Amino acid sequence: MSKIRWKIACLLFVLALDIVFLRGMYHSYVQAKDTLFIPVNGDSEEINEVRRQFSGDKQIALTFDDGPDPVYTPRLLEGLKERGVHATFFLLGENVEGKEAIVKQMYQDGHLIGSHGYSHVQMSKEEIKTACELIEENNKKIEAIIGKRPQYLRPPYGAWTEELECTIDMTVVMWDIDPLDWKAQNARKVVRHIVKNVEPGDIILLHDVYPTSVEAALEAIDTLIKQGYTFVTVDELLVD
Numbered sequence: 001m002s003k004i005r006w007k008i009a010c011l012l013f014v015l016a017l018d019i020v021f022l023r024g025m026y027h028s029y030v031q032a033k034d035t036l037f038i039p040v041n042g043d044s045e046e047i048n049e050v051r052r053q054f055s056g057d058k059q060i061a062l063t064f065d066d067g068p069d070p071v072y073t074p075r076l077l078e079g080l081k082e083r084g085v086h087a088t089f090f091l092l093g094e095n096v097e098g099k100e101a102i103v104k105q106m107y108q109d110g111h112l113i114g115s116h117g118y119s120h121v122q123m124s125k126e127e128i129k130t131a132c133e134l135i136e137e138n139n140k141k142i143e144a145i146i147g148k149r150p151q152y153l154r155p156p157y158g159a160w161t162e163e164l165e166c167t168i169d170m171t172v173v174m175w176d177i178d179p180l181d182w183k184a185q186n187a188r189k190v191v192r193h194i195v196k197n198v199e200p201g202d203i204i205l206l207h208d209v210y211p212t213s214v215e216a217a218l219e220a221i222d223t224l225i226k227q228g229y230t231f232v233t234v235d236e237l238l239v240d
């Protein structure tokens with residue numbers, strides 16, 4: 001064998017070794033990465049949770065409960081429109097009465113409309129039949145206004161039990177960040193809590209029935225947009 005041929009043979013051998021080594025490394029990397037996605041108890045909610053954390057997107061969702069309010073909700077809708085931000089509203093049936101135009105506007109602006117039940121009761125303490133009727137009543141009410149049945153449900157106080165299977169066709173949405181805006185009623189405090197604690201994939205709980213909450217939401221949006229966050233509705237966040 002000539003010297004050059006010998007050199008080429010050596011080179012090819014080294015190259016082959018490198019490829020084998022790199023492939024091995026890649027496989028162990030993929031395996032390590034996959035184990036991060038294995039849920040502890042096999043629950044699909046867990047999978048969502050884990051994927052959201054590792055998606056790498058700085059997406060978050062603002063959610064507003066208890067509305068609509070005749071004054072503060074339109075103010076919030078205006079501010080969201082100016083900023084090109086979409087949010088999720090969990091409407092209380094009782095408060096929808098007489099404010100159908102606001103709900104329509106909300107829907108036309110591209111926000112997601114969910115249900116907070118008909119009245120602000122702890123559903124887990126109600127008779128299952130009563131709780132189901134109250135959920136259904138609000139669904140019908142909202143559907144009559146926007147022509148679409150709500151798919152997402154936030155039970156008041158986050159009180160929910162698996163027995164409430166009547167709403168199996170709805171997705172129950174809880175939250176990650178609760179700045180207790182209803183208690184603080186102080187925009188600065190609420191903004192500080194959100195900005196300090198928020199992480200990509202988080203769902204933030206607010207109430208559009210307080211002027212301080214509306215002010216806080218808009219200020220938090222301005223701050224977090226500068227930090228590279230984007231705002232999505234909960235259906236966009238929960239879908240992989």
Ligand SMILES: [Zn+2]
Binds near residue numbers: 066116156
């Ligand atoms: Zn509520």
